[in-house]
Amino acid sequence: METTTPLARSIPITTTASRPSARRSADRRAGRLFFAISVLPIGLVLIMIVALVIRAWPILTAIPIGDLLTGTTWKPLAGEFGFAPFIAGTLWVTLTAMIIAVPICLLCAIYLSEYAGPRVRGVMKPLLDLLAGIPSVIYGVWGLIAIVPLVENVIAPALSKTLGFLPLFSANNPTGFSVLAGGLVLAVMVTPVIIAVTYEVMQSIPQGLREASLAVGATQWETIRYAVLPKSLPGIIAGIVLGVSRAFGETMAVLMVVGNVVQMPKSIFDAAYPLTALIANNYGEMMSIPMYDAALLGAALILLLVILAFNVLATLVLYRVTERAAT
């Protein structure tokens, strides 16, 4: 061990009158520079919006917004740009993912926060980090190898045989590249976000609330259901919204398993074509066709604005929830 602390060693104490003012002006200069750099994140968000609006402008002025969003024909060569199939694709895949993921994530977070011992919790944190750190291409590879065949050979035959009379479950697609495959892969991908946020929110609920509920004779589950969950509801919703926006913007993994057919999906076994996949698949060769480039950047603009709205809302809610817990 060293005897002098790094603190004492590294800060020279100066007594002359001229040195401190030089140091102070250095401090002020650094402050100004750092302030300038801290403008960057805000600037980046604004420049992104402005740049996308400028580049999407030709299509926004050529076709009324309503037609653009609800039009179902996508024929770039003929100048027809309807985003509806892609918006529908994104919504179908996201909704499927959420229906699968949300109950599982909530149960998991409740278990971790209320029942699990410190050892399980200690294991879960790195596991969730790992799950969040796996690149989306790897999720895509996993989807191709494991999920698509699973949907094709097991889930689709089974569900369409038993529930096939419902249009939602009718299997008209001979392959497994489908809304359901995309939804399953996405469901795993959004798990870390939703569990982490929900867990944190539930941890911020004061212990006294639980004790009060237990003291009047409630079981642990009743305490969770009537005391903990209602109190953490805003935070849980914020976590789900964050998960939705993650699913909305996911590109590579979804692109690899949803089939990419321009159509309005009618069943979870139909192929879909989400907005992100549209951009990724076509952006390279868009230059030659007039308006195509504007249309694709319009798609990017839609994505950006939706996600921006979701994120700002969820983040503000979470700030309030955790701030309340901190004070």
Next chain:
Amino acid sequence: MKKKFARRHVEEAIFKVLMIGSFVLVVGSLGLILLTVIVKGWPALTLDMLTQTPKGGYYLGKEGGILNAIVGSLYLAGGGTLLALIIALPIVIYLAMYASRSRWAATVRLSLDVLWGIPSIVYGAFAFIIMLAIGMRASLLGGIIVLGLLELPIMVRAIDEVVRIMPFEMKEASFSLGATRFETAVKVIVRQTLPGIVTAILLAFGRGIGDAASVMFVAGYTDRMPESLLRPAASLPLAVFFQLGTPFPEVQQRAYAAALILTTIVLIVSLGSRWLSGRLSRYVVK
């Protein structure tokens, strides 16, 4: 009365089973992903894959490797991480020392949280517009810049979190010795939060190396080794993606091997950051 008593316990038991079930499901799916990648990738992984660049006819199943993509990815993510660190440190210091609890600090933090959520494909499209506007072509430099911006929010947030939990007495001790805010930041905060900074660097690197959608248009892809900042560079995620897209089984096999390489790098980085921050935190004033 007694019946009701029984019902509420049955309900608890049912939910408990469901909870443990979903916990196992989440852990199991992680295991399944890793298992799938290893089982599929291992047989296809050869030494040539790691040490050679694609030769003629590589994408038809002829010999070669993906060294270009491995090196390209390390350059891209390494450069991006360095850039992100250079921007992130001043921001964190500004938030902690100059503007803590101000309106501006809250706005900067919110904008970073928002940036974190913006999908990488939007980053990619945006960066491509900018590159077209200034007449730059797909290049390693472009990829580094876009990855740097993509990693920035993760980096700032991760460092900011450790700076915030630093005991405020340390700041006060430094001030009381006459140190300015800048000196305190550089000589006290950065040293004290070093484990957190290292974790943040590795976290950001992990995200950068795995991202495909942002570098797709910006960094391009090439079979050559990256030589210049202004030339296109290959990357591992895109190597996986492109090879899977070919109709030849041999090439698809190699995609699995590339996926295994990428996963291994990400795992090493993730576990390494844990180990390293544990070791470094010995040198921190508790």
